[in-house]
Amino acid sequence: MESHDLLIFKQVAERQSVSKAAENLGYVQSNISQRIKSLEDELGAKLFVRNNRGVTLTDKGTTLLDYANRILLLLDEAKSAFNPQKWRETLTIGAPQTISAFKVPQLFSLFLKKHKNMDVKVRTSDKQSLQDMLYYGELDGLFVHGPYDEGRLESVYSYEQNIVLIAPEKWELETPYNQTLIVNSFTSCSYRDALLHYSESNHFYDPTILEFDTLESILQAVQNGLGISILPEDVLNSRKELSPIECKKLSEGIKINFVVKQRKYQPHVLKKFISFLWESS
Amino acid sequence: MESHDLLIFKQVAERQSVSKAAENLGYVQSNISQRIKSLEDELGAKLFVRNNRGVTLTDKGTTLLDYANRILLLLDEAKSAFNPQKWRETLTIGAPQTISAFKVPQLFSLFLKKHKNMDVKVRTSDKQSLQDMLYYGELDGLFVHGPYDEGRLESVYSYEQNIVLIAPEKWELETPYNQTLIVNSFTSCSYRDALLHYSESNHFYDPTILEFDTLESILQAVQNGLGISILPEDVLNSRKELSPIECKKLSEGIKINFVVKQRKYQPHVLKKFISFLWESS
DNA sequence: TGGAGGTATCATTTTAACTGATACTAACGG
DNA sequence: CCGTTAGTATCAGTTAAAATGATACCTCCA
Numbered sequence: 299m300e301s302h303d304l305l306i307f308k309q310v311a312e313r314q315s316v317s318k319a320a321e322n323l324g325y326v327q328s329n330i331s332q333r334i335k336s337l338e339d340e341l342g343a344k345l346f347v348r349n350n351r352g353v354t355l356t357d358k359g360t361t362l363l364d365y366a367n368r369i370l371l372l373l374d375e376a377k378s379a380f381n382p383q384k385w386r387e388t389l390t391i392g393a394p395q396t397i398s399a400f401k402v403p404q405l406f407s408l409f410l411k412k413h414k415n416m417d418v419k420v421r422t423s424d425k426q427s428l429q430d431m432l433y434y435g436e437l438d439g440l441f442v443h444g445p446y447d448e449g450r451l452e453s454v455y456s457y458e459q460n461i462v463l464i465a466p467e468k469w470e471l472e473t474p475y476n477q478t479l480i481v482n483s484f485t486s487c488s489y490r491d492a493l494l495h496y497s498e499s500n501h502f503y504d505p506t507i508l509e510f511d512t513l514e515s516i517l518q519a520v521q522n523g524l525g526i527s528i529l530p531e532d533v534l535n536s537r538k539e540l541s542p543i544e545c546k547k548l549s550e551g552i553k554i555n556f557v558v559k560q561r562k563y564q565p566h567v568l569k570k571f572i573s574f575l576w577e578s579s
Numbered sequence: 580m581e582s583h584d585l586l587i588f589k590q591v592a593e594r595q596s597v598s599k600a601a602e603n604l605g606y607v608q609s610n611i612s613q614r615i616k617s618l619e620d621e622l623g624a625k626l627f628v629r630n631n632r633g634v635t636l637t638d639k640g641t642t643l644l645d646y647a648n649r650i651l652l653l654l655d656e657a658k659s660a661f662n663p664q665k666w667r668e669t670l671t672i673g674a675p676q677t678i679s680a681f682k683v684p685q686l687f688s689l690f691l692k693k694h695k696n697m698d699v700k701v702r703t704s705d706k707q708s709l710q711d712m713l714y715y716g717e718l719d720g721l722f723v724h725g726p727y728d729e730g731r732l733e734s735v736y737s738y739e740q741n742i743v744l745i746a747p748e749k750w751e752l753e754t755p756y757n758q759t760l761i762v763n764s765f766t767s768c769s770y771r772d773a774l775l776h777y778s779e780s781n782h783f784y785d786p787t788i789l790e791f792d793t794l795e796s797i798l799q800a801v802q803n804g805l806g807i808s809i810l811p812e813d814v815l816n817s818r819k820e821l822s823p824i825e826c827k828k829l830s831e832g833i834k835i836n837f838v839v840k841q842r843k844y845q846p847h848v849l850k851k852f853i854s855f856l857w858e859s860s
Numbered sequence: 861t862g863g864a865g866g867t868a869t870c871a872t873t874t875t876a877a878c879t880g881a882t883a884c885t886a887a888c889g890g
Numbered sequence: 891c892c893g894t895t896a897g898t899a900t901c902a903g904t905t906a907a908a909a910t911g912a913t914a915c916c917t918c919c920a
Contacts, residue, residue, distance in 0.1 A: 299658060300583055301650075342662050343661050358661065361660055362660075362661075365653060365654075365656065367655055369582075369653045369654060372653065373580065373582075376580070376643060376646035376647075376650070379625075379643075379646065380622040381622070446736070476820055
């Protein structure tokens with residue numbers, strides 16, 4: 299069992315797929331199949347259960363993944379103990395305000411704990427600009443909700459973001475009259491859609507639409523009793539001081555994709571970050 | 580940088596020699612040379628200083644050795660998390676009383692901390708029996724002082740054992756008359772020689788020779804004022820309760836060899852133990 | 861001055877990793 | 891119920907990397 303076997307194993311375990319792991323590592327699927335097989339033979343234990351939608355870890359596999367993570371982390375640390383400047387690369391990630399406000403700082407702080415030799419940057423902007431920046435190489439990757447340019451960009455990771463409806467104190471959430479919907483202009487349509495959807499399903503009658511372009515202004519507006527809006531649950535949780543606000547968790551989440559430019563060779567830092575996303579999920 | 584590179588590196592670092600490491604790992608010297616070179620190239624740092632009696636670690640090499648030890652230990656642990664019964668092997672080591680009394684338990688306790696999945700045994704006896712036992716496969720290895728059957732056994736590790744002269748309280752160590760030398764019958768000649776050598780260099784006149792066959796009896800004899808003797812420093816330090824005894828450190832130590840049977844493939848546990856000896860020196 | 865004991869280099873061989881093509885399996889849609 | 895899709899397994903063949911063997915080279919020491 300060599301460290302490279304563990305790298306392959308880790309990738310398969312995290313992607314829960316032999317072929318995805320192969321693609322990601324730049325190998326052909328059959329190779330990964332074989333190497334996992336020989337690893338299993340060597341250890342004398344099945345590491346994965348093969349179900350036809352991919353593979354999932356067995357108990358023993360979980361044990362090994364834990365070791366693999368520890369070993370590979372140490373290996374990385376050892377490498378970066380040499381040539382520090384050579385490895386000190388910058389990762390630049392784009393995100394809309396709702397994500398850059400809470401999720402990204404949280405992720406980065408965990409990421410930097412593991413990879414001390416990297417610099418990270420966030421660029422907050424609207425979806426179109428971010429996509430352009432990504433395409434022109436100013437960003438390494440990008441968090442988006444909703445559709446994106448699938449011709450040139452590809453999603454390498456995604457997760458569900460819980461969202462909550464927020465309203466001023468004592469607001470009558472279900473009353474169909476005199477409702478004001480506060481939407482943001484910075485997250486294209488997902489949040490707006492979710493809000494409109496809520497509006498419709500409660501048969502709101504001709505609600506007023508207020509649009510703001512920063513997260514702060516929306517929060518202010520709700521606090522001042524202007525109307526209701528929708529935000530990621532995380533953002534709200536991180537601002538406990540923001541009561542007096544009523545909030546209501548919505549059953550449907552929003553799917554958030556981490557997208558990158560389509561290309562064969564990703565920069566080292568980006569690979570690390572993607573791998574980190576899968577690890578921490 | 581793969582774990583196998585680290586294994587090779589570790590071996591070279593511990594033996595301070597490319598060729599010794601090669602021999603030990605069952606490779607040819609040129610291969611190890613090349614792999615160390617390519618490891619250095621990869622990390623962009625010299626790991627060893629080549630002096631014509633071998634190689635020694637640079638500062639960066641020391642850093643890497645630390646990582647290598649941690650990584651390889653984790654790898655071993657991961658392996659032994661599988662097939663526990665298969666890997667639970669027994670290591671049987673022979674030693675004369677003077678070594679089995681202190682050095683061996685100390686070594687074993689450290690060894691078992693690192694390799695939790697092994698059993699260890701000590702066999703204490705006289706040199707000739709131990710050599711026979713080793714040759715007939717009842718022992719994996721053997722600590723000896725002084726000469727051993729070099730035709731059939733080979734030394735794979737050695738160290739210097741400090742020795743001290745012990746005497747009853749208020750004994751006149753330099754007086755040449757009426758001295759009694761207490762020798763042991765269980766460590767062939769090294770200790771006896773050291774004692775006789777001391778006797779001669781102090782021009783002792785016709786000293787009495789007392790022979791005992793256990794460590795305990797010698798200690799008792801000295802405590803009871805019978806005469807002087809010689810013991811490993813360690814043994815004495817571990818028995819602080821044994822004063823009233825005078826002791827005097829001698830400048831010359833005794834060379835102790837760890838010897839094994841000459842053969843191409845050593846059992847896994849033995850390899851681990853030998854590696855451990857080099858590591859901890 | 862040449863032998864002993866060590867490392868480095870390089871052309872060649874061997875081994876293990878990787879590829880590409882194909883077979884197999886289960887779910888999914890019509 | 892049959893073809894399509896999305897996955898894994900197998901296997902013969904290729905490629906790349908590691909290991910070898912021979913040789914060069916250095917330094918100490920007798």
